[in-house]
Amino acid sequence: MNQRVSESASQRVNESASQRVSESASQRVSESASQRVNESASQRVSELTSQ
DSSP states (O other), X not given: OHHHHHHHHHHXXXXXXXXXXXXXXXXXXXXXXXXXXXXXXXXXXXXXHHO
């Protein structure tokens, strides 16, 4: 009985931890990607208008 309890508890901890890691990682990727797109787009616009 003790084994089953500890196994399910460790499973829950691992699952929630990996979920949090993957969520924050995907957030960071999408944030940095959209930042790069916005920066390069605004740079191009300013270059074109200055010409």
